Amino acid sequence: xxxxxxxxxxxxxxxxxxxxxxxxxxxxxxxxxxxxxxxxxxxxxxxxxxxxxxxxxxxxxxxxxxxxxxxxxxxxxxxxxxxxxxxxxxxxxxxxxxxxxxxxxxxxxxxxxxxxxxxxxxxxxxxxxxxxxxxxxxxxxxxxxxxxxxxxxxxxxxxxxxxxxxxxxxxxxxxxxxxxxxxxxxxxxxxxxx
Amino acid sequence: xxxxxxxxxxxxxxxxxxxxxxxxxxxxxxxxxxxxxxxxxxxxxxxxxxxxxxxxxxxxxxxxxxxxxxxxxxxxxxxxxxxxxxxxxxxxxxxxxxxxxxxxxxxxxxxxxxxxxxxxxxxxxxxxxxxxxxxxxxxxxxxxxxxxxxxxxxxxxxxxxxxxxxxxxxxxxxxxxxxxxxxxxxxxxxxxxx
DNA sequence: TGCTATTGCTAACGAACGTTAGGTTGTATA
DNA sequence: TATACAACCTAACGTTCGTTAGCAATAGCA
Numbered sequence: 001x002x003x004x005x006x007x008x009x010x011x012x013x014x015x016x017x018x019x020x021x022x023x024x025x026x027x028x029x030x031x032x033x034x035x036x037x038x039x040x041x042x043x044x045x046x047x048x049x050x051x052x053x054x055x056x057x058x059x060x061x062x063x064x065x066x067x068x069x070x071x072x073x074x075x076x077x078x079x080x081x082x083x084x085x086x087x088x089x090x091x092x093x094x095x096x097x098x099x100x101x102x103x104x105x106x107x108x109x110x111x112x113x114x115x116x117x118x119x120x121x122x123x124x125x126x127x128x129x130x131x132x133x134x135x136x137x138x139x140x141x142x143x144x145x146x147x148x149x150x151x152x153x154x155x156x157x158x159x160x161x162x163x164x165x166x167x168x169x170x171x172x173x174x175x176x177x178x179x180x181x182x183x184x185x186x187x188x189x190x191x192x193x194x
Numbered sequence: 195x196x197x198x199x200x201x202x203x204x205x206x207x208x209x210x211x212x213x214x215x216x217x218x219x220x221x222x223x224x225x226x227x228x229x230x231x232x233x234x235x236x237x238x239x240x241x242x243x244x245x246x247x248x249x250x251x252x253x254x255x256x257x258x259x260x261x262x263x264x265x266x267x268x269x270x271x272x273x274x275x276x277x278x279x280x281x282x283x284x285x286x287x288x289x290x291x292x293x294x295x296x297x298x299x300x301x302x303x304x305x306x307x308x309x310x311x312x313x314x315x316x317x318x319x320x321x322x323x324x325x326x327x328x329x330x331x332x333x334x335x336x337x338x339x340x341x342x343x344x345x346x347x348x349x350x351x352x353x354x355x356x357x358x359x360x361x362x363x364x365x366x367x368x369x370x371x372x373x374x375x376x377x378x379x380x381x382x383x384x385x386x387x388x
Numbered sequence: 389t390g391c392t393a394t395t396g397c398t399a400a401c402g403a404a405c406g407t408t409a410g411g412t413t414g415t416a417t418a
Numbered sequence: 419t420a421t422a423c424a425a426c427c428t429a430a431c432g433t434t435c436g437t438t439a440g441c442a443a444t445a446g447c448a
Contacts, residue, residue, distance in 0.1 A: 008395070026220035027306065030436060042437075043396050051436065082386060108302060112221065145385050148376070152361060153385070156354050156377070163353030167346060182342070183350070190384030191339050191347070192276060202425075224406060236407080237426045245406065 009047045012037065016054045017101045025055055025109040055109060056117055062099065062106035063124050069095040070131060081139030086184040088132060089161060093180030096164050103165040129154055157187060203241045206231065210248045215298040219249055219306045249303060250311055256293065256300035257318050263289040264325060275333030280378040282326060283355060287374035290358050297359040323348055351381060 015036045019028045030051060034041040048054055073091035074084060096103045110121050132154045139145035161183060168179065200208070209230045213222045224245060228235040242248055267285035268278060290297045304315050326348045333339035355377060362373065 024218065024220055024305070026218055029434075031434085039395085040397065041435095042398080042439095045437070046395055085385075111218070139385070144387060146380070146383075146387050148380070148385075153380075155357055155361060156380075159357030160350050160354035163349055167349060186340070186342070186347075186350075186384070188384050188386045189340075190380070190382050191279075191333070191342075192382045193338060193340050194388075223404075225404085233425085234427065235405095236409095236428080239407070240425055 012044060012047050013054055013057060017058055017099075017105055020055070020058070020109055021101045021104040025105070025112045052112075052114060055105070055112060058102050058105050059110050059113065059121060060117075062095075062102050063121070063128075065098060066092065066095045066128055067124075070128065074131070081135050081142060081144050082188055084135045085132075085139065086181070086188065088135060089157075089184040089187065090177055090180035092158075092161050093164055093183065094176045096162070097168050097170070097176035097179070100165040100168050103162075107162055107165070129158065132158065160187070206238060206241050207248055207251060211252055211293075211295045211299055214249070214252070214303055215295045219299070219303040246306075246308060249299070249306060252296050252299050253304050253307065253315060254311075256289075256296050257315070257322075259292060260286065260289045260322055261318075264322065268325070275329050275336060275338050276382055278329045279326075279333065280375070280382065282329060283351075283378040283381065284371055284374035286352075286355050287358055287377065288370045290356070291362050291364070291370035291373070294359040294362050297356075301356055301359070323352065326352065354381070 012033065016028070016033050019032055019036060022028075023032075029041075030044055031041040034044055037044075069091040070088060073087040077084065077087065110125075111118075113121055133150050136145065136148075136150050136153055140147070140150065164179065164183075168176070174182075206227070210222070210227050213226055213230060217226075223235075224238055225235045228238055231238075263285040264282060267281040271278065271281065273281075304319075305312075307315055327344050330339065330342075330344050330347055334341070334344065358373065358377075362370070368376075
């Protein structure tokens with residue numbers, strides 16, 4: 001077995017991801033998913049343990065993706081805070097564009113995780129955001145960045161980036177890297193022409 | 195009657211707003227709301243027609259707030275695209291900070307509206323965003339702004355602004371107007387010191 | 389051929405859901 | 419004092435929810 005394109009479990013997760021994105025986790029029933037797959041609701045339990053397990057897999061898989069991209073972009077890199085921020089932004093966009101549906105679920109459905117997964121998730125989130133804060137902190141200390149609140153700036157930047165999943169199309173004329181670079185440029189230099 | 199601080203219907207809506215923000219519309223039950231108010235679920239129907247009516251009221255009230263703020267900021271105003279954008283941003287932040295909980299619901303729970311309200315809502319949203327697009331279009335035509343995609347820039351800007359509801363505290367040291375102004379500054383001039 | 393997964397089914401469980409019907413109480417006004 | 423209404427109750431409705439039990443069909447491998 002396993003000469004298949006996609007294991008059935010992956011298929012279930014992919015369908016669930018799409019439905020969670022469209023309707024939200026709480027508003028998507030097991031029967032909805034089953035119907036989308038052309039099977040009965042009870043049959044889903046041959047592949048998954050519970051509804052929440054699906055959400056956990058989506059959320060934590062995306063989390064790993066974000067960390068991997070961030071690590072790759074920053075580990076061992078030395079440069080100005082601007083350069084670091086730029087690389088972190090490009091990495092972030094790259095992770096989002098690797099799976100926009102899962103990203104959408106990751107960003108807005110994680111609150112439906114139950115303990116202890118919820119706490120673990122929040123911890124990872126804080127750690128990930130912490131890297132951005134450190135970069136901002138560094139840039140503020142070196143006088144590279146304008147005076148601003150570290151935390152609010154970090155949240156605002158991420159919020160701007162996190163909308164990318166809504167409109168990114170892999171078939172579009174810009175690659176993830178190009179989009180990330182443009183966003184980094186605008187964040188660093190602003191809309192206004194100099 | 196009506197020497198009261200808040201009509202019971204408003205109390206129900208306020209409680210619902212808070213719960214919708216925390217758990218999401220679909221994951222909040224009538225019994226949850228009732229419990230938060232110290233009454234029985236069935237008693238809620240003395241004050242409201244349905245669960246969805248509450249969501250409708252929250253969403254459309256916030257929509258009116260956004261339009262009112264935008265109109266006040268721009269109607270009759272003539273100036274550069276930068277100035278217009280700045281005013282629109284400040285107005286937007288002002289509307290958000292007038293009710294951060296309702297804003298949170300407005301931004302992420304509107305998809306649970308049923309027709310025809312859903313279509314009406316989307317129409318208003320497009321109209322509101324259209325104003326931002328026009329400003330960007332103007333600034334691009336006049337050479338005031340750097341070259342960028344109108345639609346994506348608009349979505350990115352609004353996405354950055356729309357996170358404000360997450361951290362704004364009326365008791366904080368910055369007013370809504372100050373925050374809006376700072377955000378407009380960063381969007382126009384960027385993070386990097388010149 | 390026999391064994392073991394994989395994938396699916398029907399039937400049903402108890403719980404929770406939004407909502408309705410019908411009734412009781414208290415208070416403000418005519 | 420009579421009337422009206424707001425506010426809340428208990429009881430229950432039909433539906434949907436996530437999930438379990440138990441069983442059948444199929445396919446790959448030994």
